[in-house]
Amino acid sequence: MIVLLTNDDGINADGIQALKTAFQAVPGAEVFVVAPDRERSASGHAITIHHPLQVEEVDPGEAGGRSFAVNGTPADCVKLGVKALLPEPPQIVVSGINRGPNLGTDVFYSGTVSAAVEGIILGIPSIAVSLTAFEDLDYGYAAKFAVYLAGEVFRRGLPENTLLNVNIPPLAEEEIAGVAVTRLGKRPYENVFERRFDPRGKLYFWLAGENLALNGGPDTDVGSIKDNLVSVTPIHLDLTNHVVVSLLSQWGLVAGKTPPKGGGIQA
């Protein structure tokens, strides 16, 4: 069984190293790491088309396997791993373990999640794993859970066009209250741009997103983390709002040959 690991914190991050060690310990697993050569968080689903991708095979360390550092995004790494670096396509893509949560709206910006999205686009069952803290991190339990969940996915398969987004509370195993299958909650940010001046007196901005309180019922990812539960959210890639297709059809949009009188915007 071939496993492709990637992340957005960069190939040397503790999270992916913990994941690698855990998967290497699984009998019969062949583990490949293809990950960004440096931190690529908040990279969304960017792919690199304007410059070449350079790949460096790096020392996989004690646990063995093969590791490749790429000067690209997490989505690049999955695409390149599947299409050019691995001897054959992996049976599963695991992205993480991210340092910090990927809850609610975070998934739009998350490089960790985007790697799993790319896996699904390429037809490979994929999961994204995040540890919901930024300090005093112990990836041990998260790595163990990732291996367990990967095994379940391998045995049962995943519905088409669906990845699993996993968030794990930063607790010792005995403090974890269980596992919840959740929907995405809301994780509003107060998007504050700090206004600063450079050494030449020129204004610039730096995003200083303040995370507001985690609100969400027990059925949401946000809520389950608050309750010390591992959150597993199925995320689909069908972005069409099928309900609104019908609604919009009633708008009677025209191609513009006969634009409505005074059509267009009236302020």
Place this chain on the structure above:
Amino acid sequence: MIVLLTNDDGINADGIQALKTAFQAVPGAEVFVVAPDRERSASGHAITIHHPLQVEEVDPGEAGGRSFAVNGTPADCVKLGVKALLPEPPQIVVSGINRGPNLGTDVFYSGTVSAAVEGIILGIPSIAVSLTAFEDLDYGYAAKFAVYLAGEVFRRGLPENTLLNVNIPPLAEEEIAGVAVTRLGKRPYENVFERRFDPRGKLYFWLAGENLALNGGPDTDVGSIKDNLVSVTPIHLDLTNHVVVSLLSQWGLVAGKTPPKGGGIQA
């Protein structure tokens, strides 16, 4: 009425200039352009958190209004525009006109669409507009349609968490067959990575995605473009696969206190 325009081809691209001219001609419209200082296509929903965002107010040209060039992604531009640059939030965000289609799977990678996603996240009705060709481009009709559709959206509103993704065939107005409300089709790419060697003999890769045939019924964006119809696809931001939430709940996932015997991956 305040309109925020952005794109991913860069502030000097013909597409956004055509859009600006068209919106400036609307009585009462106050038009702001906040766009990347250079091409940012395939940037997905990346945002810039690791370095500062620099903003340059540039000459808006004959049509007037105000224009800002930002060294960031389309999503950055919308966030910064709404939160820091515009005197008050816009009533609508229009992203484009993109040079080239954003159909089917393209929307995951598209900087044009990601700008509209950011608009929706910020609670502002948003549309993304693309012209489905790369050469001999005439943005005139596309800009006209964008103004018309923005007017409809302004009058009628959009359902929560839903943007409109518009693709326009590269035809003269009289050749446009009409408007179709569609779902996202499939636009498979054959992801070929070209293997090349740098001047020092080192291997590198360059993504050379070959676009396969456009397949899709008349109810899809892909199909409607083939039929010379303007395609309007409602895209929602609810990524939870609600059906699969129930399904996964039956898996009986455990937190790992009692991992199943031989649990995890068996190769």
